[in-house]
Amino acid sequence: MYKLPDLGYTFEALEPHIDAKTMEIHHDKHHAGYVDKLNAALEKYPNLQTKTIEELLNGIKDVPEDIRTAVQNNGGGHHNHTLFWESMKPGGTKEHHSKLADALKATFGSLDEFKAKMTETAVSRFGSGWAWLVQDGDTLEVYSTANQDSPIMEGKIPVLGLDVWEHAYYLKYQNRRPEYVEAWWQVVNWDVVAQRLNT
């Protein structure tokens, strides 16, 4: 059984950048729904229930066909959102990690250029999906996935993910996705991003 993780902070903790009502619905309804549907899909496959969520997503092609789409959508949704909550912190943290800064500079030119690329990727994602910073072997890459597809399904390691489904911002920002993305940068927990890069 997969479990809905706690946020680690209160619903209103990310105000004014991300509003409390959005956080409450996003965590308690959307994320909880992915977890419930994932568990329901795995009910008749006990051997899959003991896998970590990463193992499950990494082996998505081996998941029985009758539940593969359900696992892709809801398993992806579970992992993506868990990573998303952990990637934010009230007030954000400073980007002072030298190894992370060096890696971003080597790949994108500078931290600002990385942010611009991630922002552009998030804003231009058509419809529902995610913008990602991923590690693929020795290289870093920014790209996006549709729906709840996880980079893990493609053998990539998600380092930072930004949810650009409308449910992530519509109550406060309506159609103004660029404003939401700009606000989100204010609450990024770079400590966690740096840790992911090191593993």
Ligand code: MN3
């Ligand atoms: Mn979401």
